Amino acid sequence: MSESTRATGRGAHHPVATLFRVPPILDSALLTGWTRAATQALERHRAEIDRINVFPVPDGDTGTNLLLTMRAATEAVLRVLRDNADGPARGAAVVAGALARGALVGARGNSGVILSQVLRGVADAVAAVVGPTPAGAVLADALGRAHRLATAAVTRPREGTVLSVLGAAARAAAAAGSDRLDDVACAAAEAAAGAVQATTGQLPELARAGVVDAGGLGLYLVLDALAGLVSGRTGTARLPATGAPARQPARGRDVLVAEREGGSPGYDYEVMYLLESPADERMGALRGELDALGDCVSVVGDGDGLWNVHVHCSDVGAAIEAGLAVGRPHRITVIRFADQVRDALTAGAGETGRFVRDRAVLMVVAGAELAELARSAGAAVLERPRDREVEACDLVAALAGTRARHVVLLPGDGELTAVAEQAAAVARREGQEVLVVPTASVLQGLAALAVHDPQRRAGDDVVAMAEAAAGTRTGGLVVAESEALTWVGPCEPGDVLGISDGEVVVIAPDLAVGGLWLAHRMLTAGGELVTVLLGEGADDALADGLAADLRRTHPEVDVVVHRGGQTGFAIVLGVE
Structure with missing residues (x-):
């Protein structure tokens, strides 16, 4: 054990003149001071904890999540104290309850969820006190409750995680053999320090990286803050030896293939x-x-009907629907690991890090190629499922996943506008400002996105996007599967139909001719830019030939070609 770790031992916490010192008690003032000291410790060491975060997901945010969760708990206590400045509701049970509920509501990530259960254990133990009870016994009971709650909350607990550290602290507190709060707190902190260092050898993911568990280290800091406060130790705690990662935590798309809990x-x-x-x-x-x-x-849960739910998954809609089956989900947060915004500490304190940027644009698209195109243009993206329609819960989750305070939603389908408005109404109730710009096609969405300027006043920006979308005419080519009578005459199976504004306007013998004829017709009303989206399975030569023909016949028009990958139309055209 390092010298810094030995400094967390029981003897190191006692000042010299303690013979007649009054034993500390677990009252509202101490709880408030502990919260403040723990927050300060997490602020000092957030970057270090983030740096060693490799389990269960190497996304480098455990320190950030713990800090934001503790800040949420602190804010909840301050609200209770402020609202009851002249009233009686300022006792330890009230303050501890506010801490637990604030942490539960503001919990971020797995580490934040576990921290919320530590504070709930404290709240439950304080609430259970009947008559004179030694403060040390209350803390030991609190840590025991916290360990049971946290373990029950995780579906597949493993050794070498924050649960191991919490368990070691709880056992040491129970075995301290003292009723004094300082003795029990110091014993718990000392055991936590040792358990943190042991995590490297307990968990293969940590051993490979050569680091201790990040969540466990954060919990040690919280417990050490209490030990320092009640023992009278001055100065700041030093971290146990944490190790240095063999490689930096995964970033971007690497996160998608990183090892997860249970392999x-x-x-x-x-x-x-x-x-x-x-x-x-x-x-x-x-x-x-x-x-x-x-x-x-x-x-x-908080024991009073409020639950915090956390999962890593790929089917966001199914995760939310599971909650809908048993209650009412709200404050939905979705983070796409590949696009995760790292600097969560820049968020407003009132939202406890829920929003990490001011504005975003969310587009609904069909297919991976269109999704990549929209992302490259700066949009957050919801890919339409192939096997079902987009539902309001999908959009609510995607809106939350932008983690932006103001979002412009581009549905990309006229039939999806009503669903988008429903989702926007839900998001607004959760404190997010959402405006739906009706877009009947992905090309209208891309046109709107092209004029989006986050530096412009939000209202003016939305107007410009709506005007760009409305000024984009779209059409597409499909191959007829049967005989039919259209507005421009009968068609036979195999004929190419050019469709604009929902009507057949061109019948052509093949895709190359059909694309040129449809573009000519759409350009009769004028235009400066033609965008061509090539459908799934369509030959690149088809779009290249169409672009060459348009540049020859309409030299005043710019032509842009992308692979759209859409399945409904062999070619989609947009004219702006």
């Missing part, structure tokens, strides 16, 4: 939401359903 395959999203449900007996079934969808599952 399960990678998932694309982290989904979290609060769930209002009085049905405690159904939470086990919810955990099982979420575990079938992904990993890193935790479902924790």
